Amino acid sequence: xxxxxxxxxxxxxxxxxxxxxxxxxxxxxxxxxxxxxxxxxxxxxxxxxxxxxxxxxxxxxxxxxxxxxxxxxxxxxxxxxxxxxxxxxxxxxxxxxxxxxxxxxxxxxxxxxxxxxxxxxxxxxxxxxxxxxxxxxxxxxxxxxxxxxxxxxxxxxxxxxxxxxxxxxxxxxxxxxxxxxxxxxxxxxxxxxxxxxxxxxxxxxxxxxxxxxxxxxxxxxxxxxxxxxxxxxxxxxxxxxxxxxxxxxxxxxxxxxxxxxxxxxxxxxx
Amino acid sequence: xxxxxxxxxxxxxxxxxxxxxxxxxxxxxxxxxxxxxxxxxxxxxxxxxxxxxxxxxxxxxxxxxxxxxxxxxxxxxxxxxxxxxxxxxxxxxxxxxxxxxxxxxxxxxxxxxxxxxxxxxxxxxxxxxxxxxxxxxxxxxxxxxxxxxxxxxxxxxxxxxxxxxxxxxxxxxxxxxxxxxxxxxxxxxxxxxxxxxxxxxxxxxxxxxxxxxxxxxxxxxxxxxxxxxxxxxxxxxxxxxxxxxxxxxxxxxxxxxxxxxxxxxxxxxxxxxxxxxxxxxxxxxxxxxxxxxxxxxxxxxxxxxxxxxxxxxxxxxxxxxxxxxxxxxxxxxxxxxxxxxxxxxxxxxxxxxxxxxxxxxxxxxxxxxxxxxxxxxxxxxxxxxxxxxxxxxxxxxxxxxxxxxxxxxxxxxxxxxxxxxxxxxxxxxxxxxxxxxxxxxxxxxxxxxxxxxxxxxxxxxxxxxxxxxxxxxxxxxxxx
Numbered sequence: 001x002x003x004x005x006x007x008x009x010x011x012x013x014x015x016x017x018x019x020x021x022x023x024x025x026x027x028x029x030x031x032x033x034x035x036x037x038x039x040x041x042x043x044x045x046x047x048x049x050x051x052x053x054x055x056x057x058x059x060x061x062x063x064x065x066x067x068x069x070x071x072x073x074x075x076x077x078x079x080x081x082x083x084x085x086x087x088x089x090x091x092x093x094x095x096x097x098x099x100x101x102x103x104x105x106x107x108x109x110x111x112x113x114x115x116x117x118x119x120x121x122x123x124x125x126x127x128x129x130x131x132x133x134x135x136x137x138x139x140x141x142x143x144x145x146x147x148x149x150x151x152x153x154x155x156x157x158x159x160x161x162x163x164x165x166x167x168x169x170x171x172x173x174x175x176x177x178x179x180x181x182x183x184x185x186x187x188x189x190x191x192x193x194x195x196x197x198x199x200x201x202x203x204x205x206x207x208x209x210x211x212x213x214x215x216x217x218x219x220x221x222x223x224x225x226x227x228x229x230x231x232x233x234x235x236x237x238x239x240x241x242x243x244x245x246x247x248x249x250x251x252x253x254x255x256x257x258x259x260x261x262x263x264x265x266x267x268x269x270x
Numbered sequence: 271x272x273x274x275x276x277x278x279x280x281x282x283x284x285x286x287x288x289x290x291x292x293x294x295x296x297x298x299x300x301x302x303x304x305x306x307x308x309x310x311x312x313x314x315x316x317x318x319x320x321x322x323x324x325x326x327x328x329x330x331x332x333x334x335x336x337x338x339x340x341x342x343x344x345x346x347x348x349x350x351x352x353x354x355x356x357x358x359x360x361x362x363x364x365x366x367x368x369x370x371x372x373x374x375x376x377x378x379x380x381x382x383x384x385x386x387x388x389x390x391x392x393x394x395x396x397x398x399x400x401x402x403x404x405x406x407x408x409x410x411x412x413x414x415x416x417x418x419x420x421x422x423x424x425x426x427x428x429x430x431x432x433x434x435x436x437x438x439x440x441x442x443x444x445x446x447x448x449x450x451x452x453x454x455x456x457x458x459x460x461x462x463x464x465x466x467x468x469x470x471x472x473x474x475x476x477x478x479x480x481x482x483x484x485x486x487x488x489x490x491x492x493x494x495x496x497x498x499x500x501x502x503x504x505x506x507x508x509x510x511x512x513x514x515x516x517x518x519x520x521x522x523x524x525x526x527x528x529x530x531x532x533x534x535x536x537x538x539x540x541x542x543x544x545x546x547x548x549x550x551x552x553x554x555x556x557x558x559x560x561x562x563x564x565x566x567x568x569x570x571x572x573x574x575x576x577x578x579x580x581x582x583x584x585x586x587x588x589x590x591x592x593x594x595x596x597x598x599x600x601x602x603x604x605x606x607x608x609x610x611x612x613x614x615x616x617x618x619x620x621x622x623x624x625x626x627x628x629x630x631x632x633x634x635x636x637x638x639x640x641x642x643x644x645x646x647x648x649x650x651x652x653x654x655x656x657x658x659x660x661x662x663x664x665x666x667x668x669x670x671x672x673x674x675x676x677x678x679x680x681x682x683x684x685x686x687x688x689x690x691x692x693x694x695x696x697x698x699x700x701x702x703x704x705x706x707x708x709x710x711x712x713x714x715x716x717x718x719x720x721x722x723x724x725x726x727x728x729x730x731x732x733x734x735x736x737x738x739x740x741x742x743x744x745x746x747x748x749x750x
Binding site: 048049050051071072073075076077084087088090091092093094097098101102105106109141142158162 | 703704705706707709716719721
C-alpha cells in the first residue's frame with residue numbers, strides 16, 4: 001500500500017530525514033518509535049504534504065501512485081489520514097459542518113453522491129458510538145475549548161467517519177490519561193481491517209499494549225535503525241534508546257574513521 | 271499551492287457581478303446648485319415644504335467641510351461633476367412583472383434575485399430601487415390589510431405627507447454631516463415603511479438597491495417608523511455593475527422605534543469594489559441612525575459589507591426610552607485596495623438601556639479595515655450596560671486592521687465592557703482542513719464563515735445563506 005524508498009527531506013535547510021525505507025501493506029499495523037527529535041513527526045508531515053517540508057531525494061508510492069506529486073487534499077481524498085499530534089482549533093466552524101464538508105469532498109472525489117442530511121446524521125451517530133465520542137462535542141466548534149483528550153478523540157472520530165486506507169497516528173497517545181487511552185485504542189482496534197493499514201508514531205510502549213503492532217521500527221537521526229516485531233518495543237521500554245543510539249553512533253564513528261583512514265592512506269600513497 | 275499564492279489569488283479575484291444594463295435614463299444636468307435641487311423636486315412633484323427642507327439641506331452642505339478624522343485618505347470629490355438624478359425613462363407603474371422591461375428582469379436574474387422566485391418562495395415583499403426610482407412593488411395588498419405602508423419614498427411623500435413631514439430628518443437632521451446634508455438636498459428616492467400600533471409585520475421587507483447610470487450619484491433615503499408595540503424586519507441588499515469612474519453613494523437611513531417596538535435592519539452590501547488596483551469602485555458614505563424613542567424599544571443593525579472601494583458608515587442607535595436596546599452586528603471584508611472605516615455609536619440616554627456590539631473585520635490583500643465605535647453613557651443612563659466585542663481577522667501580511675473604540679461615561683452606575691482580538695488565518699488551520707480532503711479555497715471560506723458566524727446568525731434565514739455565499743465568493747481565488 002505504502003512504499004517509502006530512500007526518503008530524504010529537510011526543513012529550512014536542515015536535514016531531518018536521511019534515507020527512510022519502509023513498506024506498509026494492507027491489514028498491517030506499524031509502530032514507529034524513537035527518541036525526541038529523531039524525525040518521527042517529520043515523517044508524518046512529509047507524508048501528509050505539509051508545506052515547508054522539502055523532499056530532496058527518494059520516492060513514496062501510495063498504491064503505486066506517486067504520493068509526493070499530490071496536493072495535501074488529494075492525498076487525503078486518496079485515503080491518507082493523519083491524526084494530528086496537536087489538532088488545530090477552528091473557532092465558529094462546527095464540528096458537524098466540518099465533518100460533512102470533509103466527507104462530501106472525499107465522496108465527490110470518488111464519484112459518490114454526497115450523503116443526505118439524514119444518512120449523514122445516522123452515520124455520525126454510529127461512528128460516534130463506535131469511538132465513544134461525546135455527542136455534545138459534535139455540535140461544538142471544531143476543537144475549540146476541547147481538552148487535550150477530547151481533541152485526540154475527535155481525531156479518531158474523524159478517522160472513523162472518513163474511513164481512510166492508511167491512517168498515520170502522530171503521538172495520539174500523548175496527553176491521554178489511561179481511560180482515554182483505552183477508549184481511543186478500542187476505537188482504533190474496531191476500525192482495523194484487512195483493507196486498511198495504520199502507522200502509529202509513539203514514544204511509549206504503553207500504547208502498544210492496547211493496539212498491538214505487527215511491526216516496530218526505531219527511528220533515530222532521520223533513519224530507521226532497527227526493525228522488529230512487538231518484542232522490540234518491550235526491549236526498548238526496558239533498556240531505553242541509549243543502547244541503540246550508542247550502537248548507531250559507534251557504527252557511524254567507525255565508518256567515519258574508516259573513511260578518514262582510507263583517505264589518509266590514499267593521500268599517503270599519492 | 272503555498273500561502274502566498276492563495277493570498278494573491280484571493281487578493282486578485284475579479285468582481286463577479288460586473289455588467290451594465292442598457293436602459294435609457296432621464297438624467298439631471300451635471301452639477302449641484304439650487305436649480306438642480308428645484309429640478310429634482312419638480313420632477314418628483316414634491317410639495318413646497320419638502321423643497322424648502324431640501325434647500326435648507328443645501329445650505330447646511332455649503333457650510334460644512336469634508337471630515338479629516340477618518341483613517342484613510344479621502345479622495346478628492348468634485349461635487350460639480352456629479353449628476354444628481356437619474357430615473358429609468360419608462361416610469362409607469364406596473365401591475366405585474368410581465369409589464370416590466372425584460373432587460374431589467376434579466377439583470378435581476380443575473381444577480382440571482384428573480385422577483386418571481388422571491389415572491390413565491392421567500393414570502394418577501396420586494397420594493398426594487400433601480401437607479402433611484404421604484405419600478406416594482408409586490409405584496410402591497412397583503413400589507414395594506416394590516417395597515418402597513420411599504421412604498422417608495424416618493425410615493426410616501428405623495429400619499430402620506432403627514433408621516434413623512436413628522437419624521438423626516440428627526441433622527442438624521444439635514445445638518446448632521448456633510449454627506450447627510452448632501453443627501454437631504456438631492457435625495458432621489460428610497461423606501462418608506464410605517465408599521466401601525468401593535469402590528470407584527472408578517473414578512474421580511476426587502477429592497478434591492480442597484481446603481482446603474484454612469485456618473486450618477488446615488489442618494490437614497492429610507493425612513494422606517496415602527497409605532498408602539500410593532501415589529502418589522504427590513505432587508506437591504508445590493509450589487510452594482512462594473513464601472514471605470516468612482517461613484518459616490520451617500521444614503522441616509524432613519525429608523526424610529528416607539529415604545530415596545532422593534533426594528534431589525536439587515537444589510538448585505540456588495541457594490542463594485544474597484545479593480546485590483548482600487549480603480550473605479552463605489553464610495554459608500556452612508557449615514558444610518560435609529561432612535562428608540564419609547565420605553566422597551568429595540569433597534570438592531572446587522573451588516574455584511576463586502577463591496578465598495580471605501581465603506582464609511584456607522585449605523586447608530588439613540589437609546590432614549592428607558593429599558594431600550596440597541597444592537598450592532600457587523601462583518602466587513604476588505605481585499606485588494608478596499609478600505610472600510612465602519613462601526614457604530616450607541617448613545618445611552620434612558621435608564622437601564624442596553625447595547626451590544628459585535629464587529630468582525632476581515633482583511634485580505636492590501637485591504638484596510640478600521641472599527642470605529644462610540645459608546646456614550648449620558649448622565650441619566652442609570653444602570654445602562656454595553657458589551658462590545660471587536661475582532662479582526664487577517665489573511666496575508668499586506669493588509670491592516672485597526673480599532674478605534676471611544677467610550678464616554680457620565681454615569682457611574684453604567685457598565686461598559688470591551689473585548690478585542692486580532693487573529694490570522696494560519697497555515698496550520700488551512701493544512702488541517704487540507705488533510706481532511708478540503709482544498710485551500712474551501713478551507714478559507716469555511717474558516718471565514720466560522721469566524722463571522724455570530725453575525726451571520728443574526729440575519730434572516732434566506733439572507734444568511736446568501737451572505738454566507740457572498741463571503742465565500744468574495745474571498746474565493748482561482749485556487750487549484
